[in-house]
Amino acid sequence: MFTARRMGAALGAGADDDPQAARIVDAALDEFREHGLDRVRMEHIARRASMHRATVYRTFPTKDTLVGVALTTWVQRVLGDIADAVADHPDVRTRAVEGFTIALRTLRADPLTNRILLADEAGKPFLVTYGGALVDAARTFFADQLRLADDADGIDPDAAAEIAARLSLTLLLIPDSYFRLDTDEDARAFARDHLLPAAIPDPATS
Template sequence: MAQAARRGRPAGVDGEQTRRRIMAAATEHVAEVGYGNATMKSIAERAGLTSAAIYRYFPTKQELVGVIFDELVQVIMGRLDRATQVPGTLQERFVALLEESLACTRDHPMAARLGEAVHLESARIPEFQAAVDGRLRTEEKMYTRLVDDAIRRGELPADADRQAIADMLTSLIWGLTRLGATVPRARHAAAIRQVEGLLASGSLLPRSG
């Protein structure tokens, strides 16, 4: 049977569905081969579209990957932020965040690897650098809020170095995220469980009193 020809803008298919198919194909392709090796032609083939069709939605590869990264950051950071809104101690809230990060990994299995590809290119693409910096600022704000809440409740010493603790939490998450981009899911989950164990033992955070 002859292979079906790739389509332009598919008849009867909503434009947003086509856009989403392009983004899904690009996410998989860039995660697999890296940003530099990814091509719009290959993305179009994976999406079952012509190259001309994909350019109607995204004029450049940079714009396409930038849109995907921004959306993933917004979705995942929103989920992590909501996870930290649960009542409880700093330890309990950070564990909730870690658990939600595992759920995000399951729901968006290519996100970490695509994020790694964007980070690698951020030194030469200012728009990517701005997106990476924006994610970092969002995370710092979230972790600083957790630390400040813990200080107000007396869980942490009043003179605790809030910036250092927030930076430590940020570094843990960024390290775990990078690990998730490079190792099997079970190994990533095991590392998260180790961090949760250290939190439970009180080894990671300064104690009040």
């Protein structure tokens, strides 16, 4: 079983730096999107990647290892795309609002999100077992982004990133909400009115 500790360790290293591993991971992600994590076997992934099964096993000795690295790579790509998309916005609070909006839209639109939400691991929902490691990855990434910002003085980057990551994960896990989040404007309004005051309070109003 791919334990939560091993998932946490894997989150530091995706597959995009290794062309062969990236090809296998891309095939795995496509299979997971279409069929879910539980039903896909290594031979399915090998066939989609146009590789011999032995080659896949040499790169990823077990399916659990491949699942961990594939989801790591997926998370890294999503976070990287968000960071690129908000890089030109003028201030840290605007970047946070737009980043939340893009993340919510992207993750809701990706079939892999629902596959992960519905997946089981040892009789428990996948995110109950591995959610902490995924939150930790998102928190680390966004905290690092805050530390690089020129206008983030007075902000606790780890606390802000933790609040944003956990709140975002909750909205994905339980999409029914008092708050309207059907459109990008809904998401921006929620982020401005509720996420920012909790995660990145404005010192002018403190």
